[in-house]
Structures are given as structure tokens and as C-alpha cells.
Amino acid sequence: MHPILVQIQVVYALIMRETRTRFGLNRLGYLWAILEPMLFIATFALVFRIFGRVAPERMPIVPFLATGFMPYLLFRETSGRGLHAIEANRGLLFYPQVRPLDLVLARVLLEIATSFVAFAIIVGVYCVYSGQFEVADPLQVVIGFGLAAGIGASLGLILCAASVFSTLVERLHGPLIRPLFWFSGLMYPTGHLPLAYRTLLSYNPIVHAVELTRAGYFRGYRADHVGVAYPLMWIAILAFLGLTLERVARRRLVLS
Amino acid sequence: MIVLNEITKTYPTLNGVNVVLKGISAVFPERKNVGIIGRNGAGKSTLMRLISGSEQPDSGTIFRRGRVSWPVGFSGGFSGSLTGAQNARFVARIYGMDIDAVAAFANAFSELGEYFYMPVKTYSSGMRARLAFALSMAIDFDVYLVDEITAVGDSRFQKKCRAAFDDRRDRSTLIIVSHDMTTISNYCDTCAWLRNGQLHFYDTIEEAKAAYECYGP
Numbered sequence: 001m002h003p004i005l006v007q008i009q010v011v012y013a014l015i016m017r018e019t020r021t022r023f024g025l026n027r028l029g030y031l032w033a034i035l036e037p038m039l040f041i042a043t044f045a046l047v048f049r050i051f052g053r054v055a056p057e058r059m060p061i062v063p064f065l066a067t068g069f070m071p072y073l074l075f076r077e078t079s080g081r082g083l084h085a086i087e088a089n090r091g092l093l094f095y096p097q098v099r100p101l102d103l104v105l106a107r108v109l110l111e112i113a114t115s116f117v118a119f120a121i122i123v124g125v126y127c128v129y130s131g132q133f134e135v136a137d138p139l140q141v142v143i144g145f146g147l148a149a150g151i152g153a154s155l156g157l158i159l160c161a162a163s164v165f166s167t168l169v170e171r172l173h174g175p176l177i178r179p180l181f182w183f184s185g186l187m188y189p190t191g192h193l194p195l196a197y198r199t200l201l202s203y204n205p206i207v208h209a210v211e212l213t214r215a216g217y218f219r220g221y222r223a224d225h226v227g228v229a230y231p232l233m234w235i236a237i238l239a240f241l242g243l244t245l246e247r248v249a250r251r252r253l254v255l256s
Numbered sequence: 257m258i259v260l261n262e263i264t265k266t267y268p269t270l271n272g273v274n275v276v277l278k279g280i281s282a283v284f285p286e287r288k289n290v291g292i293i294g295r296n297g298a299g300k301s302t303l304m305r306l307i308s309g310s311e312q313p314d315s316g317t318i319f320r321r322g323r324v325s326w327p328v329g330f331s332g333g334f335s336g337s338l339t340g341a342q343n344a345r346f347v348a349r350i351y352g353m354d355i356d357a358v359a360a361f362a363n364a365f366s367e368l369g370e371y372f373y374m375p376v377k378t379y380s381s382g383m384r385a386r387l388a389f390a391l392s393m394a395i396d397f398d399v400y401l402v403d404e405i406t407a408v409g410d411s412r413f414q415k416k417c418r419a420a421f422d423d424r425r426d427r428s429t430l431i432i433v434s435h436d437m438t439t440i441s442n443y444c445d446t447c448a449w450l451r452n453g454q455l456h457f458y459d460t461i462e463e464a465k466a467a468y469e470c471y472g473p
Contacts, residue, residue, distance in 0.1 A: 001352070006352075009349060009350060009352055010350050012349065013346050013349030013350045014346075016345070016346070016349065017335065017338065017342070017346050020337075020338055020342055021335070021337050021338065088335075089335060090332070091331075091332050091333055091334045091335050091336065092333070092334075092335055092346075093310060093332075094305075094308075094310050094326050094327060094332035094333045095310065095326045095333065095347070095350055096308050096309035096310045096324075096326060097350055098350065250312065251312040251314075253311060253312075254267060254311070255305060255310060255311055255332060
């Protein structure tokens with residue numbers, strides 16, 4: 001059998017296995033996947049209301065926050081789940097056709113699917129509730145999520161491979177990722193910032209993924225300062241590093 | 257057939273590099289069951305992981321012909337939070353086998369009863385080994401790599417394992433590692449002794465037995 005077919009078979013089996021452990025262990029599993037972003041959005045919608053703020057340009061608050069949080073969460077989850085991929089699946093690496101790369105791929109694909117379903121449910125429910133439904137450019141929303149997942153996945157692969165060499169990676173991951181929550185334009189449109197700050201934030205590839213998602217969702221949303229090319233460059237570099245490191249890590253992997 | 261060519265394997269430890277295998281070369285021919293004997297910590301399990309391909313040697317090459325199993329043993333091969341049945345389905349999928357057939361076979365062969373539908377982390381090590389053994393039997397391998405587990409379970413289960421291997425003697429090869437000479441003499445045609453990172457082959461089990469027992473177990 002061709003190696004690529006074997007790999008597809010393995011990744012599919014791993015997705016089925018991850019579905020069990022990600023959602024199946026307690027009955028609230030599926031619910032939690034939707035509840036977490038909902039809690040984020042509800043909290044910040046409440047904060048906006050308390051301080052008497054409305055979303056910029058009178059965008060509806062729930063889609064405004066959802067288009068920010070959910071690509072960000074997708075990035076955070078894919079990178080974090082990549083980091084812990086080996087630790088959670090060490091036993092399965094005994095099967096020679098299962099490699100660390102497959103573990104990361106399976107987790108990322110499942111995370112993307114989960115994120116899309118959660119986004120569709122949250123936005124869908126809101127649309128039914130508010131009676132308004134318009135997505136300016138659905139394809140661009142998909143691209144925004146895709147870029148967020150791509151950055152998270154390639155970073156996750158680096159972290160996964162690096163975790164073979166040092167436990168330091170796990171300690172550093174949280175403190176390094178957390179500030180991005182405030183600097184990724186989740187609760188403010190970066191287009192409204194002073195030029196100096198906007199330029200600074202534009203170095204963060206997550207900003208591009210978030211703003212592209214928003215521009216895809218809201219008609220007339222100003223996102224001229226972001227583009228696909230810059231995050232794609234990040235993905236290319238991170239993926240190259242990740243794939244290289246995974247090759248090295250695969251040889252150094254100690255199973256028991 | 258499996259050919260090892262100058263295989264070296266080291267592991268980093270806190271006290272420096274631990275050289276486990278020092279340039280092992282060997283040929284494991286088809287239809288000839290080989291036992292590998294050695295004391296605890298001699299590197300038997302490491303050798304099995306290298307032969308299966310689940311770990312890579314530092315240097316040297318390994319040639320495999322036919323379908324080689326994973327190292328069937330007490331440790332590894334399962335995700336503890338899944339049930340025996342779910343693990344069986346996973347293994348069926350990655351080897352491209354019929355899922356229901358593999359699960360049914362593993363259920364019947366392992367004789368785990370209702371434990372088959374409980375998470376593997378609730379199993380005793382004997383039960384894990386039985387599941388591993390049953391799963392490997394559900395998939396037709398050309399070469400079986402077995403790590404210690406044939407001494408598992410009650411005598412009835414041991415007889416069953418024995419019968420299963422006898423049954424496929426004409427199409428499968430067995431490579432078995434153990435620290436117990438009795439296990440090896442039960443299953444194998446020839447024997448090798450893994451000692452000081454080197455593999456010493458003996459023509460007959462008796463010779464190996466004499467040498468190993470003379471050295472002192």
C-alpha cells in the first residue's frame with residue numbers, strides 16, 4: 001500500500017480515537033466545545049454593556065466577538081493540543097505506522113471541525129434570535145479560520161517535536177501564548193487604532209486571521225491593513241521548522 | 257525476513273549516554289522462530305521496538321520483508337482511556353482491516369468478558385497482555401514480535417496462544433524475547449543471547465540454554 005494511503009488511514013483512525021477522548025469521556029463533552037467560546041463572548045458582551053459601549057460601527061456584538069474569539073481559540077487550541085499530542089498518545093506510537101506528525105494532524109483536523117460547528121451554532125442561534133442574517137463573504141470567513149488553524153497547527157507541530165527534547169516547552173507555552181489574547185484584536189478592530197499601534201499589532205499574524213474573518217463576515221468592514229500573504233509566510237516558516245524538527249524528534253523518541 | 261545491519265542504539269540519561277545496543281548485525285530468516293534471551297535491562301525490548309520500526313536506531317539499517325507486527329507486550333499499544341473494544345477498532349483501522357471482524361475476534365480470543373467494554377487503564381497487566389496478544393492474532397502478520405507475554409495468564413490461555421502460533425507456523429515467523437529459557441524452548445527453533453549490547457547466536461536451544469545457565473541467571 002502506498003505510504004500516503006497508510007497515513008490517511010492512520011490519521012482517520014486517530015481522529016476517531018480523539019473524538020472519543022475529546023468528547024466521549026463525559027456527556028458534557030460536545031456541549032463544552034460550544035460552551036467555552038460562548039462564555040468568552042457572553043462575558044465580554046456583558047462588560048461592553050456595563051461600560052455602556054457598543055461595538056464599533058454598530059456591528060452586532062455577538063458576531064463581532066465571535067469572529068474575534070473563535071479564530072483565536074482555534075489558534076490556541078491547535079497549538080496547545082499539538083504540544084500535548086505525544087504525552088496523550090504515547091502508547092499508540094508503538095504502532096510503527098503512527099508518527100508524531102499524524103497525532104498532530106488528527107488533533108488539528110478535529111479541532112478545526114469542532115471550531116466550525118461551534119461557530120455555526122453560536123452565530124446561527126444569534127441570527128435566529130436577532131432575525132438578521134448576512135455573511136458578506138463566507139469564503140473569506142473560512143480563509144480567516146483556516147489561517148488561524150494553520151498558524152496554530154504549525155506552531156503545535158514545533159511544540160510537539162520540541163516536547164520530545166525538553167519539558168521546558170510546556171512551561172513556556174502558556175506565558176508566551178496568553179498575551180496574544182489582548183494583542184490580537186479580539187475585542188477591538190485594529191483598523192481603528194492609531195497608525196503606530198496598528199503597525200505594531202500587524203506583526204502579529206493572528207491579527208490578520210481575525211481581521212480577515214471579520215471582513216468576510218461584515219460588509220464594509222475596513223481591513224485594508226491586513227492580508228493573506230503575511231500569515232501565509234508565517235505558516236510556511238513555522239511549518240518548515242515544525243516538519244524538520246519532527247523528523248529529528250521522531251528519531252529521538254523514547255517510548256518507555 | 258528481517259536483516260539488521262550494524263544497529264546501534266543509545267539513550268541519554270542523567271549520568272551520561274547509555275549505550276544499549278552496540279552494532280548488532282543479524283539475519284532473521286523466514287519460518288524460523290527465534291528466541292532472544294537476556295537479563296532484565298539487557299536491551300531486549302529496545303531491540304524489539306527497533307525491529308518493529310516504532311523506534312529508530314542511532315545508526316545502522318534494518319531491512320524488513322513482509323508485514324511485521326508492533327512489539328506485542330505488556331506496555332504500550334493502547335490508549336488507557338479507551339475501552340478494549342475501541343482500541344481494537346483503532347488497530348483494525350490503522351492496519352486497514354475489517355473493524356467488526358477484528359473486534360469480534362479480539363473479544364472472543366482475549367476472554368476479557370465485560371472488561372472488553374471497559375477502559376484499558378482499569379486492566380491488570382495480564383489483561384492488557386491478553387488484549388494485545390488477541391489483537392495481534394486478529395491481524396495476519398508475517399512476523400510476530402512478542403515481548404515476554406507468552407508466559408501470561410493461566411495455563412489454558414497459554415495453551416491457546418501456543419495453538420494459535422502452531423496454527424500459523426507455516427505462514428508466520430515468531431521473534432520472541434524473554435528472560436525465561438522455558439518460554440523460548442517452548443516456541444523457538446534457535447536462540448540468541450543479548451549480552452553487553454551484542455547478540456550471540458546459538459545453533460540449538462540446548463547450547464543457548466547451557467551457556468545462559470552456566471553464566472548464571
